[in-house]
Amino acid sequence: MLIPEDRTENLLQNLRDRGYRITPQRELIMRIFQDAKDKHLSAEDVFEVLKEKGEQISLATTYRTLRMLVQMNILRELDFAETHKHYELVDENQPPHHHIICLNCNKTIEFEDEGINEMGRLIAEKYGVEIVDMQFQIFGNCVHEENDEHRTHRQ
Amino acid sequence: MLIPEDRTENLLQNLRDRGYRITPQRELIMRIFQDAKDKHLSAEDVFEVLKEKGEQISLATTYRTLRMLVQMNILRELDFAETHKHYELVDENQPPHHHIICLNCNKTIEFEDEGINEMGRLIAEKYGVEIVDMQFQIFGNCVHEENDEHRTHRQ
DNA sequence: TTGAGTGCAAATCCTTTGCAGGCGG
DNA sequence: CCGCCTGCAAAGGATTTGCACTCAA
Numbered sequence: 001m002l003i004p005e006d007r008t009e010n011l012l013q014n015l016r017d018r019g020y021r022i023t024p025q026r027e028l029i030m031r032i033f034q035d036a037k038d039k040h041l042s043a044e045d046v047f048e049v050l051k052e053k054g055e056q057i058s059l060a061t062t063y064r065t066l067r068m069l070v071q072m073n074i075l076r077e078l079d080f081a082e083t084h085k086h087y088e089l090v091d092e093n094q095p096p097h098h099h100i101i102c103l104n105c106n107k108t109i110e111f112e113d114e115g116i117n118e119m120g121r122l123i124a125e126k127y128g129v130e131i132v133d134m135q136f137q138i139f140g141n142c143v144h145e146e147n148d149e150h151r152t153h154r155q
Numbered sequence: 156m157l158i159p160e161d162r163t164e165n166l167l168q169n170l171r172d173r174g175y176r177i178t179p180q181r182e183l184i185m186r187i188f189q190d191a192k193d194k195h196l197s198a199e200d201v202f203e204v205l206k207e208k209g210e211q212i213s214l215a216t217t218y219r220t221l222r223m224l225v226q227m228n229i230l231r232e233l234d235f236a237e238t239h240k241h242y243e244l245v246d247e248n249q250p251p252h253h254h255i256i257c258l259n260c261n262k263t264i265e266f267e268d269e270g271i272n273e274m275g276r277l278i279a280e281k282y283g284v285e286i287v288d289m290q291f292q293i294f295g296n297c298v299h300e301e302n303d304e305h306r307t308h309r310q
Numbered sequence: 311t312t313g314a315g316t317g318c319a320a321a322t323c324c325t326t327t328g329c330a331g332g333c334g335g
Numbered sequence: 336c337c338g339c340c341t342g343c344a345a346a347g348g349a350t351t352t353g354c355a356c357t358c359a360a
Contacts, residue, residue, distance in 0.1 A: 019314095020314085020315095021314060021315065021358090021359050021360070022359075022360095023314095023315065023316080023358085023359070025315085025316075026315090042349095043349080043350080044349085056317095057316090057317090058316070058317045058318070059317095059350090060316080060317065060318075060319095060350090060351080060352085061315080061316055061317070063349090063350060063351070064315085064316085064351085067350095067351095077236060079234040079236055081232065081234055083324090083325085083348065083349065084348085084349060084350090085349090085350095100278070100279065100282055100284050102284065103287055109282055109284075111278055111282070113274060113278060115270075115274055116271060116274050116275075116291070119268060119270055119271050119274075120271075120291065120293055123255070123266055123268060123293065124255065124293050124295055127255055127264050127266070127297070128297060128298035129255050129257065129264075129293060129295040129296065129297050129298070130295050130296045130297075130298075131293060131294070131295045132258055132294045132295045132296065133293075133294045133295075134291070134292070134293050134294070135290075135291070135292045135294075136271070136275065136289070136290070136291045136292075137289070137290045137291075137292075138275055138278065138279050138284060138286060138288075138289050139286070139287045139288045139289070139290075140279055140284040140285050140286045140287045140288075141284065141285045141287065142282070142283060142284050142285075143283035143284070143285075171335095175339090176333090176334055176335070176339060176340070177334075177335095178333085178334075178339095178340065178341080180340080180341075181340090197324095198324080198325080199324085211342095212341090212342090213341070213342045213343070214325090214342095215325090215326080215327085215341080215342065215343075215344095216340080216341055216342070218324090218325060218326070219326085219340085219341085222325095222326090238323065238324065238349085238350080239323085239324060239325090240324090240325095311360100312358100312359100312360095313358105313359100313360105314357105314358095314359085314360100315356105315357080315358080315359090316355105316356080316357070316358090317354105317355095317356085317357095318353105318354095318355100318356105319352100319353095319354100320351105320352085320353085320354105321350105321351080321352070321353090322349105322350080322351070322352085323348105323349085323350080323351090324347100324348090324349085324350100325346105325347080325348085325349105326345105326346080326347070326348095327344100327345085327346070327347085328343105328344095328345085328346090329342105329343095329344100329345105330341105330342095330343095331340105331341085331342090332339105332340080332341070332342095333337105333338105333339090333340080333341090334337105334338100334339085334340090335336105335337095335338105335339100
């Protein structure tokens with residue numbers, strides 16, 4: 001089993017090279033995403049994790065940092081049809097992955113499918129679009145909720 | 156060339172059958188979507204169209220009606236990685252379609268791809284998820300903006 | 311040293327809600 | 336006529352911003 005390497009140092013260097021200052025706040029936030037692989041944290045989530053760790057940081061800085069990291073292509077912004085956005089680390093060595101979102105329990109399942117990625121590339125090429133990101137979302141009800149009253153719409 | 160039939164009467168009957176009252180406001184909003192096929196209106200867009208037509212309606216009712224129509228599966232809610240949501244008429248006779256969103260000009264291109272839909276169905280089945288909606292979004296830069304400074308991130 | 315980054319509070323944007331009055335069935 | 340719908344204004348949640356201060360380089 002592969003232990004995922006900590007890319008934080010590289011990413012920090014990357015920021016430094018682009019003229020950004022490395023502050024404790026920025027480093028903390030990047031480490032949170034490194035430690036939360038496979039999660040899709042919201043700004044509020046990140047802020048809560050920091051508070052639990054006893055770290056001093058403002059919500060404003062959290063939002064500013066997330067926005068900056070998305071612009072640097074270090075974080076990917078995800079839309080799960082909620083009122084707030086989610087974020088995850090970009091791994092340029094991995095093909096884009098996609099998400100199933102359960103409308104009952106709000107859990108998300110990640111999946112990879114090279115066929116879908118390839119079709120996305122062909123379609124983008126057909127329409128003359130240079131891809132920045134592709135997201136395939138399946139909204140539905142997962143079997144674990146089978147006995148509950150199903151929600152047949154977005155929340 | 157096929158002239159798309161006006162389904163508004165059927166949809167209104169549908170609402171009536173489900174115990175909802177048919178008010179002028181609800182009928183107006185449904186007709187706006189009928190007349191704006193291929194567009195992806197936001198709540199504010201709908202409100203503006205109504206104002207231009209000289210119709211009297213409040214923004215609150217616009218939001219309430221949109222939410223109700225989504226719950227009735229008459230409208231589909233779309234997320235284009237913006238701060239507000241977009242809506243389009245659901246056509247149950249058509250397979251789900253998807254969108255390319257240009258990060259430069261904010262234009263959207265609709266496309267259909269039965270291969271992608273089929274893959275989505277297979278994946279949902281594999282993970283035991285009953286599909287409510289599928290959305291494949293390609294974010295990128297369209298060729299028309301080729302000479303402009305490219306935005307390489309979400310707005 | 312210096313200006314980019316931070317914290318705080320206020321502002322902004324989008325959307326929802328409480329309430330009193332209106333009107334569809 | 337009953338109670339669902341509406342309009343208005345106020346509230347709410349998520350995110351951004353102005354400003355004075357701080358600290359990374």
